Amino acid sequence: MKKLLILFFSFVLLSGCSGLKNIQDLSYIVAIGVDYDEAEEEFTIYLQGLNFSNVAKQEGTRSSEPIPNLIGVSKGKTINLAVGKLYKKSKPTLFYGHIKSVVVTESVLQHTFDDVLEVFGRNRSLRPNMLFFSTNEKLDEVFAAKGLYDYPPIYTVLLTEENHESLREEIGGTSLMRFRREYNEPMGAAMLPIISIDRQAWKGDDTNASLLISGLDLFQHGSYKGKVSGEDAIFTNWLNSSTSKINYDVYMDGELVAVFYMTAGSLKKSFHGKGKDPVFDLTLNVQAELVEIIKSTSYEGLKEELERSIEKDIKDLYTFGIGKETDLLHIGDGYYRRHPEQYKKLKDHYAFFLNAKSLQATDVDVTITNFNTYNYEKEKKFD
Template sequence: MVLRKFSICILASLFLLSGCSGIKNIQDLTYIVTIGMDYDPDHDEYIVYLQGLNFLNVAKQETRPIEPIPTLVGSARGKTLNLAVSKLYKLSRPPLFFGHLKALVLSDKVIEYKFKEVLEDVGRNRSLRPNLLLFTTDQNIEEIFHTKGLFGYPPVYTVMLTEENIEANLNDIGPISLMSFLRMYYEPVGSAFIPRLSVNQNAWQTNAPNPVLLLDGYSLFQHSDYKGILPSKEAIIVDWLLDKRNQINYGIHIDDELAATFELTSQKMKVKMKKDGLRPEFILELKVEAELLEKVKEVPYEKVKASLEESIKKEVQKVYDIGIEKKVDLLNIGEKYYRFNGDEYRKLMNSDQFYLTRDSLKKINVSVSISHYNAYRFNKEER
């Protein structure tokens, strides 16, 4: 009886183990980590790029091969995205696997001609996760996919494949997930951003230029419509204002000369609204914590502090004015107006008028607190 029970246990164990026989080894699949999409309006065709991952190239340093392993990039055309990708399925052994897909890169032509169709296709595809990182570019996607990290590290070590908002950014904008973008894209007020990918050819060199990827501005959307591009400098300011964890290095010029540089951290921007007739009016209040990095010339403390506050105020006003020109609420200040004055907002929308004008922003109050001086000193009479 004991022998019979032992035999049954052995057979059951073998049966359970046989269920894993269909699992493929890591080297038996082609792992796709990024999809790029372009569009050819002349032929009405999509161009799809797939970036494959070779696990030998992401192993620990002591186990990596001496010879660098090239990045695998495939491309195909088709009248639909599925038809284009299916062509690469036929040409892929080991077969393609999309379970580790991390990023989606869209060309400006896709944004201009086919963006809403692509969003629908991506939303219907169960293989694409909502935490997929989203980027746009006006550069060659194949070149972007071949760009590696520093020291020959593979593309998984570039900004294209880093997680969304792991830590605070310094003088940079962060990546955004598909889910975070769609949350704002379909909102009736406020803007939605997609970071733009670019290749820098000259910043780093070995015995030849070492190209690196960077996030170089935003593609802008308002009311689910594409509104153009926000350059990198202004995009960094917007990101800094809307994400209190981010920091920027900022130089103050007094009498046309650099006087000091600071590292700035902003607290959450407060929006105060007052209603005047049909259109809203706003006051922005911004508290900034500053750390003195360099004191370049002797200037009284109060003058430095006042100049810093005035300079930040001008930066905020500039960003707001760019948004008005493009009919984009870059600072998302209209949310309170929509929430408490829905009827008035709908009247504006029915008249095809943007809910903000240059006169909507009545005042910007900036308060700077210099919390650290890094061994630099101001004389008592300067304070």
């Protein structure tokens, strides 16, 4: 009798799952795009939807049929109202539990960014580790892009998890949680990766639109300060990330002499002086692998030129940041933690806290760890 009762109650408990929907009966929303019309004071919301066939595949195979990539569009005075309108018109039911990315336009950055941050930050149904991007492209074109060989959008950088592994010659994504933490810091810059479309890199039967991270939108003290693009953005990301690796060209007398593959250690800041504004030195250790020698040169001469070139690029980036009143090297993060009393004085009469004289010295120490097949003697030249 006791066993029968246990079996009966087991069936009762299992019946609680009877209301769940099958996975193929839901439309999975994996990305949300937000645009804003300042004249109409209205949001336009884009939802990227996938059904189960978009992601299901057997080992070593994929569907030979084109996989539908649905993009929903709706407008409203608030983000929630716009999403609600689309929800009413959507069957199978929309499911938001697997959203991986949020993309906002430049109009949002300039006019209503704080409100949008609060909406996504407070929504408990969204994961705090979902990726966060900005774009200057049309959102429907961003969401329409697929992976190479017609793979579904989950294979694009837009829906790839925040990467903690080595990144080569590229800028990694950032999570909403990480960006909000940096955005709300009292000092130091917050940087938002910019998604762009490249239609030239790959050609096939049709034009292949590839997504890439082409730059960083910059914020300081909760204000939008513009952007850094191209090689400068990659170098900025490399300095601030221990997992990023870049190829680096070395020139002597205007001629390309060598190419290195480099990883940066933590950028160390040494503060000194007792004034209200930070005064500091920078120290950076770099691990470099020799990729290619274009012109024969001495080991010491090449190493010194590599160090000198990196130091110059750091100073140029620092100067660029000052011009935008942006702390690209995160100098302020260490300053207000190590010198709280001086930070309080600075906060009372806040203006941008860095200037051309704040950076006193920059020292880069390069260790060449691998020479590949090149033979050398330290007192002679590479062969």
